Amino acid sequence: MGLIVQKFGGTSVADVEKIQNVANRAAEEKANGNDVVVVVSAMGKTTDKLVEMAKDLSAAPSKREMDMLLTTGEQITISLLTIALKEKGLDAVSYTGWQAGILTEPVHGNARIMDIDTDKIKTDLAAGRVVVVAGFQGITEDGEITTLGRGGSDTTAVALAAALGADKCDIYTDVTGVYTTDPRYVKGARKLLGISYDEMLELANLGAGVLHPRAVEFAKNFGVTLEVRSSMEKERGTVIEEEMDMEQNLVVRGIAFEDQITRVSVIGLDNSIGSLPTIFTTLAKHHINVDIIIQSGTGTDKANISFSIKSSDLKETLEVLESNKQLLNYQEIESETGLAKVSIVGAGMISNPGVAAKMFEVLASEGVQVKMVSTSEIKVSTVVAEQLMVKAVEALHDSFDLAKVAIES
Amino acid sequence: MGLIVQKFGGTSVADVEKIQNVANRAAEEKANGNDVVVVVSAMGKTTDKLVEMAKDLSAAPSKREMDMLLTTGEQITISLLTIALKEKGLDAVSYTGWQAGILTEPVHGNARIMDIDTDKIKTDLAAGRVVVVAGFQGITEDGEITTLGRGGSDTTAVALAAALGADKCDIYTDVTGVYTTDPRYVKGARKLLGISYDEMLELANLGAGVLHPRAVEFAKNFGVTLEVRSSMEKERGTVIEEEMDMEQNLVVRGIAFEDQITRVSVIGLDNSIGSLPTIFTTLAKHHINVDIIIQSGTGTDKANISFSIKSSDLKETLEVLESNKQLLNYQEIESETGLAKVSIVGAGMISNPGVAAKMFEVLASEGVQVKMVSTSEIKVSTVVAEQLMVKAVEALHDSFDLAKVAIES
Numbered sequence: 001m002g003l004i005v006q007k008f009g010g011t012s013v014a015d016v017e018k019i020q021n022v023a024n025r026a027a028e029e030k031a032n033g034n035d036v037v038v039v040v041s042a043m044g045k046t047t048d049k050l051v052e053m054a055k056d057l058s059a060a061p062s063k064r065e066m067d068m069l070l071t072t073g074e075q076i077t078i079s080l081l082t083i084a085l086k087e088k089g090l091d092a093v094s095y096t097g098w099q100a101g102i103l104t105e106p107v108h109g110n111a112r113i114m115d116i117d118t119d120k121i122k123t124d125l126a127a128g129r130v131v132v133v134a135g136f137q138g139i140t141e142d143g144e145i146t147t148l149g150r151g152g153s154d155t156t157a158v159a160l161a162a163a164l165g166a167d168k169c170d171i172y173t174d175v176t177g178v179y180t181t182d183p184r185y186v187k188g189a190r191k192l193l194g195i196s197y198d199e200m201l202e203l204a205n206l207g208a209g210v211l212h213p214r215a216v217e218f219a220k221n222f223g224v225t226l227e228v229r230s231s232m233e234k235e236r237g238t239v240i241e242e243e244m245d246m247e248q249n250l251v252v253r254g255i256a257f258e259d260q261i262t263r264v265s266v267i268g269l270d271n272s273i274g275s276l277p278t279i280f281t282t283l284a285k286h287h288i289n290v291d292i293i294i295q296s297g298t299g300t301d302k303a304n305i306s307f308s309i310k311s312s313d314l315k316e317t318l319e320v321l322e323s324n325k326q327l328l329n330y331q332e333i334e335s336e337t338g339l340a341k342v343s344i345v346g347a348g349m350i351s352n353p354g355v356a357a358k359m360f361e362v363l364a365s366e367g368v369q370v371k372m373v374s375t376s377e378i379k380v381s382t383v384v385a386e387q388l389m390v391k392a393v394e395a396l397h398d399s400f401d402l403a404k405v406a407i408e409s
Numbered sequence: 410m411g412l413i414v415q416k417f418g419g420t421s422v423a424d425v426e427k428i429q430n431v432a433n434r435a436a437e438e439k440a441n442g443n444d445v446v447v448v449v450s451a452m453g454k455t456t457d458k459l460v461e462m463a464k465d466l467s468a469a470p471s472k473r474e475m476d477m478l479l480t481t482g483e484q485i486t487i488s489l490l491t492i493a494l495k496e497k498g499l500d501a502v503s504y505t506g507w508q509a510g511i512l513t514e515p516v517h518g519n520a521r522i523m524d525i526d527t528d529k530i531k532t533d534l535a536a537g538r539v540v541v542v543a544g545f546q547g548i549t550e551d552g553e554i555t556t557l558g559r560g561g562s563d564t565t566a567v568a569l570a571a572a573l574g575a576d577k578c579d580i581y582t583d584v585t586g587v588y589t590t591d592p593r594y595v596k597g598a599r600k601l602l603g604i605s606y607d608e609m610l611e612l613a614n615l616g617a618g619v620l621h622p623r624a625v626e627f628a629k630n631f632g633v634t635l636e637v638r639s640s641m642e643k644e645r646g647t648v649i650e651e652e653m654d655m656e657q658n659l660v661v662r663g664i665a666f667e668d669q670i671t672r673v674s675v676i677g678l679d680n681s682i683g684s685l686p687t688i689f690t691t692l693a694k695h696h697i698n699v700d701i702i703i704q705s706g707t708g709t710d711k712a713n714i715s716f717s718i719k720s721s722d723l724k725e726t727l728e729v730l731e732s733n734k735q736l737l738n739y740q741e742i743e744s745e746t747g748l749a750k751v752s753i754v755g756a757g758m759i760s761n762p763g764v765a766a767k768m769f770e771v772l773a774s775e776g777v778q779v780k781m782v783s784t785s786e787i788k789v790s791t792v793v794a795e796q797l798m799v800k801a802v803e804a805l806h807d808s809f810d811l812a813k814v815a816i817e818s
Binding site: 058 | 477480502
């Protein structure tokens with residue numbers, strides 16, 4: 001007997017049959033005696049089709065009008081899902097973002113939620129209704145429709161769970177949970193029963209891709225318990241919460257990796273206080289995402305800076321650096337493609353100083369040369385040769401005992 | 410220098426190219442120095458596709474949820490059109506029904522407009538913006554999304570024109586105007602330059618189909634001047650207004666016709682005061698639309714009643730009458746299919762008592778037998794054999810001089 005917020009993404013509502021499946025999942029939770037709020041995304045490729053039409057009309061369509069356009073996607077899903085729920089004999093009602101009282105800042109395309117007026121939803125829940133809310137969207141104080149940007153539906157679900165004081169927010173997706181590493185690459189990958197917000201954040205940022213970091217951060221800040229689970233399978237998923245009872249002994253909880261990484265080095269940079277900010281501000285202006293940054297000061301008036309980027313950004317990165325050579329005042333640029341990033345993540349690292357060292361040892365024993373390193377309190381990232389990526393991940397997965405501990409429920 | 414409301418239907422915005430064409434039409438009006446409000450419907454077959462998905466989920470989907478679902482159609486069009494307008498360098502903004510302040514009664518699927526709060530639109534127009542409004546939709550006082558039913562976008566356009574005190578409401582469609590009769594059947598059919606509201610109402614009800622009667626009635630009540638014109642051709646259309654300067658000498662303004670009509674006669678009905686209402690209430694309960702009704706009282710205690718229906722309704726009509734034989738207390742039912750309705754319409758008839766007589770003479774001289782007659786102040790409808798329908802229309806079109814007076818501009 002509690003309140004559950006369920007979130008289903010675009011692939012889980014891609015067609016009429018899948019929408020019926022979602023209705024079944026909501027009905028089961030309701031039959032368990034829980035109040036249920038369902039948050040849904042746009043159906044499958046709806047958003048892509050809408051974007052395509054807009055792009056046919058304008059290379060740079062107005063952000064306000066794109067919000068008007070794209071929010072129709074979730075509105076279609078909520079009404080169809082509610083029709084499906086009513087057909088099953090449940091009382092249900094659909095709300096767009098603005099009807100659900102989701103107030104955002106006045107920014108188009110990437111607005112943050114400021115407040116949620118939950119009166120209407122609470123009344124419906126008290127009357128026994130399943131409430132179906134459009135994810136990804138909100139409204140400003142001036143009545144302008146806004147969208148929340150990438151991961152928006154996850155954020156809507158978590159924000160609603162926080163505002164309603166829900167017992168749990170279930171994120172339904174096309175995988176059965178969060179894994180120790182990507183099971184498509186590593187046979188021994190196991191589903192985790194539990195993980196902390198911070199670990200999930202590091203894994204999400206590193207490309208695990210099941211849950212948007214912004215939603216995890218929101219959940220962490222408001223103490224919302226999340227569960228990542230499959231919309232097709234009935235098995236238990238991965239619970240994300242602050243207190244971790246299970247698998248507490250694990251120093252490393254998961255291994256994330258990403259290929260197509262390139263290292264760029266700026267050699268002989270003027271060693272003044274302004275060089276570092278100038279370089280990265282210039283790149284940021286061109287929307288080039290820089291990941292790991294390493295500065296090797298030499299004590300002289302010249303410094304070398306290395307950073308990693310996605311290989312697809314290399315051409316533009318070199319152009320930006322070349323065209324700003326005078327401003328940046330460096331001697332030369334060097335780059336290396338064909339790299340990958342491999343990271344170990346685990347909250348237990350904080351109290352285990354030897355974890356990074358063990359990682360380097362394992363990699364060395366496999367003949368994997370580490371090209372760059374970056375560490376946080378719960379993560380160690382290394383950049384290695386792309387063709388050794390899977391080998392490195394497998395070795396680390398074994399060495400940190402990840403194949404042994406996680407249990408399928 | 411004035412304010413023009415333009416309305417474009419689904420076929421006029423069916424794809425990206427057509428939306429660009431609509432943007433051009435709005436831009437031209439703006440370049441003429443006018444303020445412009447554009448009302449649009451959902452793109453082409455969008456509504457049909459949405460209805461189909463809903464029907465896949467439920468045979469009788471909730472009306473509230475259908476309103477939630479279908480209103481996305483116009484929201485897609487308004488944002489795309491606004492993107493197209495901005496691409497042309499015009500300042501423009503899109504509003505859904507609720508953003509445009511279109512308040513309706515709390516009825517789903519067929520709501521009437523109660524009030525329009527035009528503050529926002531007026532501010533935008535004063536700032537030089539083209540305002541693009543979603544047709545067919547509104548909002549209740551409680552924040553529920555409603556739709557206006559058939560002809561809803563026409564009604565939205567006329568209601569906005571009335572509320573804004575617009576100089577004109579242009580209804581863009583796939584024909585170039587209102588014709589003296591259907592040009593697909595009668596070669597001599599000519600476009601009318603002008604027509605009165607009442608004449609248009611009779612023509613619209615009789616199946617001319619270019620403009621919904623409800624919108625015409627709204628325009629009449631609020632004195633909004635309408636022009637029906639082509640979204641593809643630049644030529645002048647047909648102006649609909651109270652005062653008719655042009656073609657005033659025309660007694661008959663147009664000829665409407667409709668095939669697949671069936672006459673049903675109820676013979677030997679109990680001649681009590683309750684028989685007539687009972688029969689038609691019973692049929693109305695089964696959503697059978699009855700058109701012409703003729704009662705021939707015989708002075709005895711038995712009466713005969715004849716009425717016309719669409720032939721497609723015959724089977725159900727007979728079933729309803731049979732199953733209520735006891736209640737209705739008649740002797741027998743007789744029916745005749747293969748009929749058509751031919752009507753002449755013109756405000757000038759009121760002061761020309763011989764018009765009906767002339768019509769019957771013309772039909773008789775062509776060997777067309779009149780099976781039923783119904784008259785209003787500005788219309789005479791006859792039911793004739795279906796295979797003589799076009800012949801009858803052509804003869805009437807000639808005899809009432811309709812081929813001579815209308816001028817192409």
